Amino acid sequence: MLFAPASNPDVLAKLPRSGPDAVVIDLEDAVPADGKVAARQHAREVGEALATELPTLAVCVRVNAVSSDWFADDVRDALGPWLAGVVVPKLDTRADVETVALALERAGVGDVAVIAGIETVAGVARVDEVLQPPVRMAYFGAEDFIADIGGVRTEDGTEVLYARSRVAVAARLAGVLAIDQIVPGFSDDDRFLADARAGRAIGYRGKMCIHPAQVPLANQVFSPSEEEQDWARRLLAAYKQAELEGEGAIVFEGQMVDEPMARRARALLGTGG
Amino acid sequence: MLFAPASNPDVLAKLPRSGPDAVVIDLEDAVPADGKVAARQHAREVGEALATELPTLAVCVRVNAVSSDWFADDVRDALGPWLAGVVVPKLDTRADVETVALALERAGVGDVAVIAGIETVAGVARVDEVLQPPVRMAYFGAEDFIADIGGVRTEDGTEVLYARSRVAVAARLAGVLAIDQIVPGFSDDDRFLADARAGRAIGYRGKMCIHPAQVPLANQVFSPSEEEQDWARRLLAAYKQAELEGEGAIVFEGQMVDEPMARRARALLGTGG
């Protein structure tokens, strides 16, 4: 899920090049106050063009927070029926979500998917009530969360493990797809890969990218590798053989394998879990 | 707490050899669908025999999940008054626990201890309502939890720290004894020891073992070492001396020691906390 500021239409038009599953035209943090009006027009024009040209690409817009002065105009002027989803940052309460649902309905885009930004202390604390319909996806915003709590971002990310894990659990419980935090240093591939692997281990299904160079790295981590697929196929073959012989647990490459591990192998191959 | 598949009566009979505190005859993951009927009979026969021969050994049976087709027959055919506890996997809600209590009562084993498996996202999210009577113990199932959330198990286990910690806190609050996650790689002693030490640090009181070789390792970690006992005795002697001299806090081997540390030392020696 690749983000770019709506203030720069040339950059927006090039977003699909790095191969993201979704692009987000951002009206929030990356657009200064006096650029919001022009940015809405860019969002609408480039968004519609991208969505028309590339029907398999999910084209989304991130509006400003519900509590901001810009939210109402964002919804009125930047969205349209071409949208795959609307990203709403800093959702803190159930009431915020209801405000969003009503505003979208009034703007004639009431059936668009809402992607909730969980990135404040309040949002994390009340994540179970926020992740309800029409929310269909959610991201965890580590930078904003740590700014809100007054903490410090570190390389290993221990300071957000609690919040990042809690959001993943709440998302799974609500049947909402969870997208992992950004990595601001876009030229440090190793750090991005490590952060993405950690997010995937916790249960996230994708990654927010703030630079096209991060997209292939995210796709690499969140798609099963050849090696993982081979392992899964070998394990399932051995497990099936054991079942035919009346055994439900086997030793496979030094590990005790039973139904939960077989389930993970099937999930990895996309053959049901 | 040593697990073995109920499908293999020879293995079951040898379970006590490695010195576990409890054995669990497993009807769930490790037994294939077409082996459940025979497995129930093995569970009942070997379970009763073990319980009769070894009155200090806690003999338990793990039934299939409440939502499965096998649960009702497991309860009817595999349990008996010789049981120390019935292990119920994948408990998700208070309603699940009530279903279990009712089924046990109808089967005439209503006063057996229930050992709850917390190993789904729903179970972790609702752990406070699940860990109520008749639940007297609980285990955290990392493999199933990560399969459910769609994550990946890693060596350091960071991806389950939130869930594993939350279950330990809920267990202590409910007065329920907490048993820690399995380690699938049963020939990697160092990994088992590190994982067991981490579990003990978090507040777990024992470990699920899936191979007899893991039992002495678990016993080693969850029993206080000679070194720890010596440390606790020295600390308490110094602390008592200080109290006689009217001091409540002392410097002991470079650390400031007061009542909480003394309490931990007493707990370690089993002389009250």
Add this chain to the structure above:
Amino acid sequence: MLFAPASNPDVLAKLPRSGPDAVVIDLEDAVPADGKVAARQHAREVGEALATELPTLAVCVRVNAVSSDWFADDVRDALGPWLAGVVVPKLDTRADVETVALALERAGVGDVAVIAGIETVAGVARVDEVLQPPVRMAYFGAEDFIADIGGVRTEDGTEVLYARSRVAVAARLAGVLAIDQIVPGFSDDDRFLADARAGRAIGYRGKMCIHPAQVPLANQVFSPSEEEQDWARRLLAAYKQAELEGEGAIVFEGQMVDEPMARRARALLGTGG
């Protein structure tokens, strides 16, 4: 926040020397049962003297837990209008907080700030209900928490990450200032610094110290360094320049910088968040 036993008036009088923001005269863990009466008198006398001499120093008293036999006498005999705050350990429930509020009011110090000790499993599990007015600050007590849950303290502190993070989140949500856990080994500066940095990263605003040597280390970690301030000034200058040029996101020293990062930089300089 520097703690010292109320049993030793000479030590108490020297507390301000190391430069703490607050001193806590401790009637709880560090004072043995038969020293409580004398300790209350020391607390009152030295406390009042310190508060009078040093009006910018926050002078506090830690009473014994609400459930103890000493609490009522502590409140009656050790407090006074000179107090900046009363530290109450082991708060477990909303009812405990109400008992404290009532007792303080009856003792004529009803408007003093309450500093809540969250250091039991119950306190952590119910932290949201405990951190309500008149609670204005809170500390997380790792030693007591781990003693209560039956765990083990380790050097990296992974075993308390869940509880320590949860308390920081609850504190921020309640508008309560969070003070981080002690480090018992007072001669290990590196460990103290690492522990303090981890606490600050999570969102804590200060540190409990149990030895004067820890105070300058805590002040060093919890005050922004020259380096951090320089970074924040450079970042904000570049960000302002970008805004003038109509851009809301910039590349600054290899990182994508937008509003959340600018907010963290402003917070670091104390110029509003």
